[in-house]
Amino acid sequence: MPFIFKTSFPVILLALSTSLRADTPELDAICWWKMIGQTAAQDSAQDMGMSATLKLDCPADKNASGKVEVYYRIRPWERVDNVLKYGPPKVFRKFLETNENPSILDFYSGQYENIEVWAKAKINGKTYFSGTVFNNYARGEKDNPHSKSSKTSKVSEAVSSMPQWPILGISRYPNFYYVQTGQSITLESSGFSPETVRVYQDKKSVAVIHNQEGQFQYTPPHDAELSKLKFSDYKDLVFIADLPSNAGQVSFYLPLHRSYRGQTDLKGGLMVLAGSILLALGWVVLKNRSFRWRT
Amino acid sequence: MAYMIERIERLRAFAQHISFVILMYGGRFGINLGPAVPCFACPFVTGCGGYCYLMGLQGFIGFGMSAAAAGSLWLFTALGWMVVFIVLVALLGKIWCGWLCPFGLVQDWLSALRRKLGVRERKISLQTAQYLGYVKYFFLGYLIIIPPLVTAEILPPDFYLPFCSICPGKSLLPLFVGETRYLALDYTNNITFALSLTLLIFTGITLVGMFFKERFFCIFCPLLALIHLLKPLSGLRLVKNISACTGCGNCRRICPMDIEAVYLEQKKADVQTAECLNCFQCAETCPSDAALGIDFYRFRLFSSSRSHTINTIAWLGKQK
Numbered sequence: 001m002p003f004i005f006k007t008s009f010p011v012i013l014l015a016l017s018t019s020l021r022a023d024t025p026e027l028d029a030i031c032w033w034k035m036i037g038q039t040a041a042q043d044s045a046q047d048m049g050m051s052a053t054l055k056l057d058c059p060a061d062k063n064a065s066g067k068v069e070v071y072y073r074i075r076p077w078e079r080v081d082n083v084l085k086y087g088p089p090k091v092f093r094k095f096l097e098t099n100e101n102p103s104i105l106d107f108y109s110g111q112y113e114n115i116e117v118w119a120k121a122k123i124n125g126k127t128y129f130s131g132t133v134f135n136n137y138a139r140g141e142k143d144n145p146h147s148k149s150s151k152t153s154k155v156s157e158a159v160s161s162m163p164q165w166p167i168l169g170i171s172r173y174p175n176f177y178y179v180q181t182g183q184s185i186t187l188e189s190s191g192f193s194p195e196t197v198r199v200y201q202d203k204k205s206v207a208v209i210h211n212q213e214g215q216f217q218y219t220p221p222h223d224a225e226l227s228k229l230k231f232s233d234y235k236d237l238v239f240i241a242d243l244p245s246n247a248g249q250v251s252f253y254l255p256l257h258r259s260y261r262g263q264t265d266l267k268g269g270l271m272v273l274a275g276s277i278l279l280a281l282g283w284v285v286l287k288n289r290s291f292r293w294r295t
Numbered sequence: 296m297a298y299m300i301e302r303i304e305r306l307r308a309f310a311q312h313i314s315f316v317i318l319m320y321g322g323r324f325g326i327n328l329g330p331a332v333p334c335f336a337c338p339f340v341t342g343c344g345g346y347c348y349l350m351g352l353q354g355f356i357g358f359g360m361s362a363a364a365a366g367s368l369w370l371f372t373a374l375g376w377m378v379v380f381i382v383l384v385a386l387l388g389k390i391w392c393g394w395l396c397p398f399g400l401v402q403d404w405l406s407a408l409r410r411k412l413g414v415r416e417r418k419i420s421l422q423t424a425q426y427l428g429y430v431k432y433f434f435l436g437y438l439i440i441i442p443p444l445v446t447a448e449i450l451p452p453d454f455y456l457p458f459c460s461i462c463p464g465k466s467l468l469p470l471f472v473g474e475t476r477y478l479a480l481d482y483t484n485n486i487t488f489a490l491s492l493t494l495l496i497f498t499g500i501t502l503v504g505m506f507f508k509e510r511f512f513c514i515f516c517p518l519l520a521l522i523h524l525l526k527p528l529s530g531l532r533l534v535k536n537i538s539a540c541t542g543c544g545n546c547r548r549i550c551p552m553d554i555e556a557v558y559l560e561q562k563k564a565d566v567q568t569a570e571c572l573n574c575f576q577c578a579e580t581c582p583s584d585a586a587l588g589i590d591f592y593r594f595r596l597f598s599s600s601r602s603h604t605i606n607t608i609a610w611l612g613k614q615k
């Protein structure tokens with residue numbers, strides 16, 4: 001047994017390392033946003049806020065110098081007639097340096113906000129468009145600064161609208177809060193028309209989805225590992241499409257959460273309930289000397 | 296006996312039904328009594344008018360222990376709601392249990408159905424009742440101890456609302472707004488499966504128990520235990536005048552919780568036990584003048600009397 005272990009262990013390690021690396025080269029070769037943290041943040045002045053940190057992974061961020069143009073749109077949720085609705089969006093632009101490591105953006109929200117972030121990077125003659133969308137949940141009622149400082153770039157400037165870049169985005173999703181396993185995501189491309197979109201889940205290639213009348217549909221399967229984590233924990237879900245003429249790639253990132261109640265079985269539950277009722281009823285009837293009142 | 300208690304029962308039933316509508320459907324009309332309601336106003340009911348404090352307490356103990364909560368306004372808000380809960384308990388005591396709890400009303404409905412069907416109530420022996428009485432303290436301890444362990448990441452996150460996960464109120468009360476999803480088995484992971492299975496087994500046992508035994512769930516209710524622990528703050532008391540008691544035993548027979556202490560007590564004036572729901576049926580049916588009374592601090596709200604009992608019977612006679 002020790003011999004088998006000794007001889008097989010390096011082989012297993014090698015196999016593991018190659019299998020882990022096997023799917024990553026494409027992600028290493030493009031630009032994509034990655035959420036590296038989203039946490040409830042204490043703010044004694046404004047109640048509980050939420051802070052999200054995004055990192056832009058680019059292939060040449062250490063070696064080549066260049067600018068990454070970043071736009072982000074923040075839509076606060078406003079309570080109108082006791083119903084939460086999106087308020088007027090605010091759009092901002094800022095620049096990140098590709099040679100800075102890491103290229104990080106911090107978003108702090110003191111109220112409920114939906115945040116879309118888009119970046120355009122030109123590296124080694126190719127153009128990379130990267131997008132993501134997420135929600136920041138917070139308890140504060142008052143308006144808050146749109147974002148906290150970014151460590152890597154100048155202060156952002158307000159602009160009137162988002163640029164008309166080729167992008168991938170969500171067109172339909174049943175859940176308003178989190179992107180969850182087991183729920184179908186429908187993506188739409190805008191500004192370009194790819195034939196296929198490649199899907200990476202937790203850095204592993206999991207699917208290639210085809211264009212169906214301008215839409216791409218993907219249902220992330222339930223993940224046993226993710227199911228054991230908190231609802232707020234997530235794994236990376238990245239969609240990648242090629243630009244025409246090998247001009248570059250478009251990526252779209254979503255933090256994928258565990259299913260909230262997607263792995264439930266009502267029929268099984270009702271059977272358990274009926275069984276326990278029958279058992280309890282049987283016990284009561286057997287223990288009772290006389291079931292009914294004497295009349 | 297049933298006639299004698301008819302009048303107070305109607306008043307209580309009226310209060311229970313009003314409370315049921317407000318706490319179960321109030322949110323649909325813009326009513327929100329907040330997360331400190333001292334009865335089973337279940338937050339899992341969509342559009343409810345308030346939240347049972349047990350949920351707030353679990354969240355407060357769990358998240359309140361985290362570093363993120365330290366010194367935050369959230370912590371002060373949570374402490375504020377705790378104060379609101381204490382004030383509500385101080386004002387109304389176990390009136391919340393006997394007169395206002397929606398889950399209590401559901402239990403009373405099942406008991407009424409049992410009576411209509413002519414099925415007799417199953418009595419629990421004194422000794423068994425004594426042992427079962429400790430279960431609510433076990434549940435109270437369970438819901439207080441587990442959340443900090445989740446915050447400290449000693450236990451997995453699925454235990455974050457440990458009592459709600461197994462509370463029959465969570466599975467039964469949402470049925471009144473057409474929600475069946477809490478009757479499902481949850482296969483997300485082993486813990487959610489175990490908790491949902493436990494919930495369904497508890498629900499089955501509770502349903503049968505509630506049918507055969509009046510206020511069956513109240514025997515185990517940790518909220519009742521919590522309210523009882525705050526008894527020194529509450530001004531509401533059930534008081535016995537031992538010298539006036541004739542020992543007729545009405546109080547023992549009428550009690551939905553089968554409390555013997557009111558009948559047996561020979562020393563203390565305060566006869567409100569941990570199980571008492573403040574339904575006041577004992578005081579209402581007591582035929583001895585001033586033998587049982589309901590006090591709110593120094594004020595006497597109600598005093599048992601022979602004339603009251605006779606008037607009740609006479610009034611009921613006219614109603615017939």
